[in-house]
Amino acid sequence: MNQPAAQRSAWTLRPESRILVASNRPRLASTFVEHLRREIPSVPVLLMTAPSATELEAAFTQELADTSTPVAALVVLGGDGMVHIGANVLAGTEVPAPVPLGIVPVGSGDDFVRSLGTRQSRRQRRDMAAAAAKLANSLRTGSLREVDAMQVSGAWGSRIVMGIVSVGVDAIVNQRANALRFPPGQAKYVVGLAREFRSLKPRTYRIEATDAAGSVTQWSTTAWLASVANGQYLGGGMRIIPDALLDDGLLDLGIIRPLNLREFATLFPRIFSGRHASRDAMTNQRVTQVALETPNMTAFGDGEALGPAPVSVTVIPRAISLLV
Template identity: 40%
Template sequence: MNERAGEIALITNPTSGRGMGGRVRDTALARLRAAGLTVRNLAGRDAGEALDLARQCVDDGVEALVVCGGDGMVHLGVQAIAGTRTALGIIPAGTGNDVARYFDLPRTDPAAAADRVVDGLASGQVRTVDLARSGSKYFVTVMAAGFDAIVNERANRMTWPRGQMRYNIATLAELRTFKPLAYTLDLDGEQRRLEAMLVAVGNGPSFGGGLRITEGALLDDGLLDVVIIKPMSKAGLIRTYPRLFKGTHVTHPQYEHHRVRSVTVAAPGIVAYADGERFGALPVTVECVPGALRVLS
């Protein structure tokens, strides 16, 4: 490996945040270079090329991989650096930015976010946290495997409208016909069969722009937080939804919470999403990988 102290890679999703990614990148790039850093400025034509570029930078020994985008871009970067000594830097430019929330990073000021990267590199201030892993794939935030995943699937098939309204329409459309799902779970070897509205597996506490579905999840405890929302009426689901933003849904009688090292989630016809990205069809087995990620914070 060719060590390149002082060189970092900046990789951008220019379409994140409804096109904000490119503008945020320009501001951050100027700030990073003004601080004296040598920066590789990269953007793949698609996710596959972007991941190849990120992995090549890690192989070359860059000091940090800095991603400019939303949680999807963080997800991509993590696939390249999980389990390595390369640190992750984050310039938020998405709509949700849950990972940035985890580390209290500036979400609306790219210059300030770039300064955090510079300061972290100068001081060596790196936080080591866990990741969740299924096979060779990792995630940072939450894996959704129920009603929320079905909404994502519908929204991804829609071409209109764009932005958050597409997800609102998809939610209303699915809510009309949604019925509780039949799950089979393995929680650290304990088998469970049950019906539920959703099962969420959290490495961190929130997803979807601050929905604290796995409230109480810690990034460095070596455990995954599994939340089960048991059957409730459609009206009850709608009433409970706003409570997710504050994490107060934990007192609901249909809420169930487990902390495990490994979980297998199975339900027919469901495709799981993690970090807001399509993750894979159930069944999926997820394990916690302690200390797998180093983040400039």
């Protein structure tokens, strides 16, 4: 996948500012912070931890609200869950001034980074000295890439999602995979799917979609999967929505019709490369907003449980500036 060229911005790293780093990998994070402090000795680097994602998000928000010492960047070290936290702090709350997001991807899935086209080998991802040097260079040069985000709302509240919102079989499998401690990454999702497949049934959806021209279409359908995508990947490398772009100001609504076991066996291996999208089992359309209603279903976003359907998903163009 070709990575768009980084944008040079008017944003600059100021010596009187500070850098916030958060991670759920304390040993790797400590090593990374040590290297980053050597790379940029003039700027304080604060390593933040908390017992839960909710508390970490709250701590980030509190730090950003303190305008006595500006925040130069928010850096998350981990997987898609950490990206989810960073995005909700920067795009889901009132931030006093624009703050870029840095990502050090050391998760088992890293689907958002896959969509960016920047995922490296496991050995490269574990090299914290190289990661710190790369981030420091981006900070010095103001090398940024602006990407879209999704605002997902329901009776339970609202969250920012960067990758894919799942409201179908993918959500059920995601829930199963999250409960497994082993195996890691993509294999966990495959195991979850294998355990759930025979009990999975097509679902009835009520859908309302708004296209780029503002035209609204409403319909009902029965489907095996319904996903709203900003990125292409879920489940640790399944390229479920291969046409999705992170910076086109649009979302992709992907729907897979009901499949029998034979059809699924043919389609599933193609999902990893995205070749399934060329078959008649899947439809895809570009939208700016979509509402999905289906009974007894928890929506997932970035691999995290959001809340019960119905949900409304709206694109937020250029919501996040990434350090690249």
